Amino acid sequence: MSALLDSLVELIRRTSAEIPDDVNAALVRSLEEERQGTIAASALKIIERNIELAKRKSQPICQDTGSIIFYVDVPVGYDQIAFEEVARAAVTAATRKGYLRQNSVDSITGANDGTNVGPGSPVVHFHQHRSPEVAARLVLKGGGCENVGAQYSLPLEKLHANRDLDGCRRVILDAVLQAQGKGCGPGILGVCLGGDRATGYEFSKQQFLRRLDDRNPDPRLDALEQDILKTANELGIGPMGFGGKTTLLGVKICAANRLPASFFVSVSYMCWAYRRQGVTLGADSAITGWLY
Amino acid sequence: MIPLTAPFTEETIRQLKVGDEVAITGVVFTGRDAVHKYLHEGGELPPGVNLRDGLIYHCGPVMMKEPDGSWRCTAAGPTTSIREEPYQAHIIGAFGVRGVIGKGGMGERTLAACREHGCVYLHGVGGAAQVLAECVRKVRNVYFLEKFGSPEAIWELEVENFPAVVTMDSHGGSLHREVYAASQAALSARLETPAGA
Numbered sequence: 001m002s003a004l005l006d007s008l009v010e011l012i013r014r015t016s017a018e019i020p021d022d023v024n025a026a027l028v029r030s031l032e033e034e035r036q037g038t039i040a041a042s043a044l045k046i047i048e049r050n051i052e053l054a055k056r057k058s059q060p061i062c063q064d065t066g067s068i069i070f071y072v073d074v075p076v077g078y079d080q081i082a083f084e085e086v087a088r089a090a091v092t093a094a095t096r097k098g099y100l101r102q103n104s105v106d107s108i109t110g111a112n113d114g115t116n117v118g119p120g121s122p123v124v125h126f127h128q129h130r131s132p133e134v135a136a137r138l139v140l141k142g143g144g145c146e147n148v149g150a151q152y153s154l155p156l157e158k159l160h161a162n163r164d165l166d167g168c169r170r171v172i173l174d175a176v177l178q179a180q181g182k183g184c185g186p187g188i189l190g191v192c193l194g195g196d197r198a199t200g201y202e203f204s205k206q207q208f209l210r211r212l213d214d215r216n217p218d219p220r221l222d223a224l225e226q227d228i229l230k231t232a233n234e235l236g237i238g239p240m241g242f243g244g245k246t247t248l249l250g251v252k253i254c255a256a257n258r259l260p261a262s263f264f265v266s267v268s269y270m271c272w273a274y275r276r277q278g279v280t281l282g283a284d285s286a287i288t289g290w291l292y
Numbered sequence: 293m294i295p296l297t298a299p300f301t302e303e304t305i306r307q308l309k310v311g312d313e314v315a316i317t318g319v320v321f322t323g324r325d326a327v328h329k330y331l332h333e334g335g336e337l338p339p340g341v342n343l344r345d346g347l348i349y350h351c352g353p354v355m356m357k358e359p360d361g362s363w364r365c366t367a368a369g370p371t372t373s374i375r376e377e378p379y380q381a382h383i384i385g386a387f388g389v390r391g392v393i394g395k396g397g398m399g400e401r402t403l404a405a406c407r408e409h410g411c412v413y414l415h416g417v418g419g420a421a422q423v424l425a426e427c428v429r430k431v432r433n434v435y436f437l438e439k440f441g442s443p444e445a446i447w448e449l450e451v452e453n454f455p456a457v458v459t460m461d462s463h464g465g466s467l468h469r470e471v472y473a474a475s476q477a478a479l480s481a482r483l484e485t486p487a488g489a
Contacts, residue, residue: 039311042313042455046417046455047417047419049423050419050421050422050423053423054421054422057366057422059354059366059367060367060421060422062367062369062418063352063354063368063369064369098354098356098366101352101354101443102443103443110440111441112440112442112443112444142419144395144396144418147372147375160483177472177479180396180472181397181418182372184418184419234478235475238471241396241467242415242467242471243470243474272419
């Protein structure tokens with residue numbers, strides 16, 4: 001299994017050190033839109049230099065290398081137990097190499113054993129498909145942006161949010177307002193309308209696997225995505241919450257069925273340091289291609 | 293960019309205003325959640341750590357140990373400061389801190405402590421771990437490494453031209469309060485518009 005170990009360590013390295021092209025393009029556009037000489041423009045220039053430095057030095061873009069979340073598509077009959085064991089070994093090896101910070105703490109004792117492996121870390125979501133290919137995607141999501149995520153239960157009277165798309169819009173924009181710069185904006189929203197409390201958040205995070213420049217195939221959700229993006233960027237929160245034109249780089253929304261009694265809107269916030277990459281693996285578990 | 297060299301006098305800090313871009317040089321001690329809670333509960337600073345007239349940096353860096361036992365800082369951006377809001381005002385007063393470096397801004401209690409004691413909040417660029425690690429010229433020491441683990445330990449760093457923005461000053465000014473109020477008003481105006489109007 002050492003080829004798989006090497007492939008996953010390389011996936012972790014590249015995810016931690018390199019911003020995907022679609023995100024980089026959006027950041028470059030946002031810098032062009034900010035007024036020169038403002039502190040928002042200064043912040044974006046530092047961000048651009050940081051992206052270049054991290055890639056060149058093969059070091060983490062952000063010191064908070066985040067929750068380690070794998071999404072793995074596997075053929076029928078693939079040994080998921082073995083994959084998960086190797087993924088844990090790869091996380092420990094990547095931590096030793098400094099691609100990941102010693103970032104996982106025992107919630108009862110506060111101890112940090114320095115391996116990044118423990119209950120719930122890393123997270124591995126498997127999905128079977130009818131292709132012979134294995135595709136492993138990785139998201140590293142920092143704590144600052146995770147902390148500004150929010151789950152709303154509709155109706156919510158204080159925001160005049162009813163159980164309809166307008167109510168969804170109101171609570172999503174409230175999440176942007178409350179986040180201000182604390183989630184390291186300009187940010188990206190992943191949203192799930194409906195579902196239960198757990199799947200709502202889970203599906204909201206899966207939206208981060210979408211490319212920033214894609215469009216939602218559902219015209220109702222597409223319209224909501226475009227509206228939230230435009231409105232959020234009119235609020236003047238700006239990069240780092242310094243004030244400015246770019247508050248969000250993208251909005252991705254999905255819907256899941258709900259119970260008649262429940263209507264959750266789950267909002268996950270991704271920081272500008274949007275660490276997401278993926279690989280396809282051949283029969284020998286070597287990397288055959290990059291997905292972003 | 294206003295050059296700022298630690299340690300500071302109260303006068304230097306009182307001259308700073310919200311919106312000033314600064315470049316910090318000197319010794320910085322990191323301290324985040326575990327350290328703030330510990331100090332707030334009456335814990336003592338370890339010998340060698342002196343915050344008086346100096347800087348505390350909300351940061352959990354990535355540190356690599358070199359073969360000769362020294363440390364190399366490979367990533368060192370700020371962490372979200374608002375988590376320290378329950379503790380920060382006490383720590384500014386009790387330990388004589390003149391500058392708090394972090395990101396995301398802090399609340400009214402910290403702002404009041406900045407005004408009372410002569411301290412400022414210096415906002416680094418969140419996520420810019422490489423640019424900021426390049427400003428770390430030397431890792432001088434580490435304290436509480438075993439007790440709190442690497443990200444939560446107190447790291448003593450020598451920094452040079454570390455870029456930051458004054459977002460809370462010692463005169464009651466807060467960029468975070470201003471931006472929140474303006475964005476809240478902008479959102480209310482947009483939500484009052486009937487759908488499709």
